[in-house]
Structures are given as structure tokens and as C-alpha cells.
Amino acid sequence: MRTTGRTRPHPHDDAPDTAAAFQRLSRLPDGPERKALRDELVQVWLPMAERIAVRFRGRGEALEDLYQVAALGLVKAVDHYDPRRGYAFEAYAVPTVTGEIKRHFRDHMWTLHVPRRVQDLRNRVRRAAKELAQTTPGRVPTVAEIAEHTHLSESDVRTGMEALDCFAALSLEAEVPGTDGYALGDGLGEADPRYDLVVDRVAVRPCLEALPERERTILYLRFFRGMTQSRIAQQLGISQMHVSRLLSGCFAQLREELLAETS
Numbered sequence: 001m002r003t004t005g006r007t008r009p010h011p012h013d014d015a016p017d018t019a020a021a022f023q024r025l026s027r028l029p030d031g032p033e034r035k036a037l038r039d040e041l042v043q044v045w046l047p048m049a050e051r052i053a054v055r056f057r058g059r060g061e062a063l064e065d066l067y068q069v070a071a072l073g074l075v076k077a078v079d080h081y082d083p084r085r086g087y088a089f090e091a092y093a094v095p096t097v098t099g100e101i102k103r104h105f106r107d108h109m110w111t112l113h114v115p116r117r118v119q120d121l122r123n124r125v126r127r128a129a130k131e132l133a134q135t136t137p138g139r140v141p142t143v144a145e146i147a148e149h150t151h152l153s154e155s156d157v158r159t160g161m162e163a164l165d166c167f168a169a170l171s172l173e174a175e176v177p178g179t180d181g182y183a184l185g186d187g188l189g190e191a192d193p194r195y196d197l198v199v200d201r202v203a204v205r206p207c208l209e210a211l212p213e214r215e216r217t218i219l220y221l222r223f224f225r226g227m228t229q230s231r232i233a234q235q236l237g238i239s240q241m242h243v244s245r246l247l248s249g250c251f252a253q254l255r256e257e258l259l260a261e262t263s
Contacts, residue, residue: 015090016044022083041078042071048090049074049097056101066101073100118163124150125160207257215250218243 018041025041028034053070057063077093102123128149132141143161147154176182208216214236221227221235229247233240 015048018044018089019083022081022089026083038078042075045074045078045089045093046071048093052094052097053101056105059105061105066104069101069104070097073097076100118159121152121156121160122163123160124152125157126164203258204254207254211250211253215246218246219250222247 021037021041025034025037028037049070050067053063053066056066073096074093077089077096080096081089081092083089125146128146129141132145132149136145141149143154143157146152147157150157152160173183208219211219217236218232221232222229227235229243230240233243236243
């Protein structure tokens with residue numbers, strides 16, 4: 001059955017008249033005949049899907065990849081279109097394909113992870129700014145004007161405007177505006193090993209508090225007062241060998257408890 005013949009004019013040259021074919025598709029059971037007709041419908045509507053994809057070029061995604069996403073949206077439209085609802089396939093396919101492409105950008109093309117709500121605010125603010133620019137020549141629409149136009153709060157508008165800068169990341173070699181060759185990377189800090197020390201101290205504190213008072217005293221004198229084992233032994237009235245055994249026992253106990261917590 002031919003699906004490319006026309007019985008009435010269409011707004012686009014690549015919009016074939018496939019009403020009868022979709023009626024037939026809806027009645028066919030799963031099988032080779034239905035699959036062949038489905039593939040034919042996808043093929044004849046593919047130019048329309050590619051035309052929609054072209055509208056999104058120049059936004060950081062290769063056109064060939066956009067064609068593939070649009071084709072996927074077209075397949076979904078063919079599979080879910082129900083001719084019994086009374087509207088033409090094109091009226092259903094265009095928003096389906098467009099939505100698939102927008103979803104691709106939203107889910108895969110953001111350099112930074114941005115919540116879905118913020119992405120939606122970004123799109124509404126961006127669209128409103130373009131519409132208002134036609135009525136406010138020579139200046140950028142204000143936050144209040146965008147909020148009134150979109151029925152959003154000014155806080156949401158600011159959030160959407162901030163998200164406009166999250167679609168792509170700047171290189172660390174990019175120069176900071178208003179500086180003389182100062183790059184973004186020049187302002188980055190370095191890893192501070194003392195943070196690991198803080199974590200270790202917090203982790204070991206409960207274990208230290210559980211030690212007997214004499215062992216805690218020995219550890220304090222050794223590592224916070226810097227005393228040798230001989231001086232500790234003299235101050236506590238025990239042998240240096242005993243101090244050494246107590247230290248070794250403390251180390252073994254602390255190590256065992258810490259490893260048990262992390263396992």
C-alpha cells in the first residue's frame with residue numbers, strides 16, 4: 001500500500017497523507033506485515049523529524065546525533081499515535097519529536113547537574129526574555145518584568161537566570177573578566193592534608209576516651225608533651241620497658257577498634 005500519495009494540501013512538502021495507512025496499522029496484529037507498515041510510516045515521516053532536529057543545531061550537540069534523537073521520537077510517535085482520537089498524525093508527531101530532543105538536551109547535555117525544576121525555570125525565563133525583548137528594544141527585560149510575564153516569583157526568575165550559565169562550563173584557562181590575564185584556575189585552592197588529620201582525630205576520640213586513665217596519660221605525655229619514654233617512666237614511677245609495652249598495647253587496641261568500625 002502506498003503511503004506517500006496525497007488527497008489534500010499540507011503545510012509542509014514533507015508531510016505525506018498517511019491517514020489510511022495509520023488506520024490500517026491500528027487494525028493489524030503484531031507480525032511481519034505490521035512491522036513493515038510501521039517502518040514505512042517512519043521512513044516517509046523522517047524528513048519532518050530531521051527538519052525539527054535542524055532547529056536545535058548550534059547548541060553543543062552534533063547534528064547527526066540530533067537526527068538520531070529525532071528519529072527515536074518519531075518512532076515513539078508512530079507507535080503511540082491513535083487515529084481514532086480524530087487529530088492528524090503531524091499534530092501528534094511534532095510535539096513528540098520536539099519533546100524528545102528537548103529531553104535529550106535536558107538529561108544529557110548539561111555540563112553541571114541541575115535539578116529538573118531549575119532546568120524548567122531556565123527554559124521559561126529564556127523564552128520570556130526573548131518574547132519581552134521585542135517590546136523592550138534597547139534594553140534587557142528586568143527581573144520584575146519577566147516574573148510578571150511568566151507568573152513566577154522574582155526568586156524563581158533569578159534561579160532560572162543563574163541556570164542559564166550552567167548549560168556549559170568555562171575552561172579553567174578562561175580569563176576572568178576585568179583582570180589582566182587572571183584565569184579561573186588561578187583561583188582554585190589545593191587539597192589541605194590537615195583535613196584528613198581532623199577526620200582522624202574525630203574518629204579516634206571515642207577510642208581514646210575508652211582507654212584506662214594511665215594509658216591516656218602516657219599517650220598525652222608522649223604525643224602532646226613530646227616526652228621520651230624514659231621521662232614518662234620517671235614521672236609515673238614505672239620502668240621504661242613498661243611504658244613501651246603500654247604504648248604498644250594502646251596502638252594495637254586503637255588500630256583494632258578503628259578497623260572494626262570501617263569494616
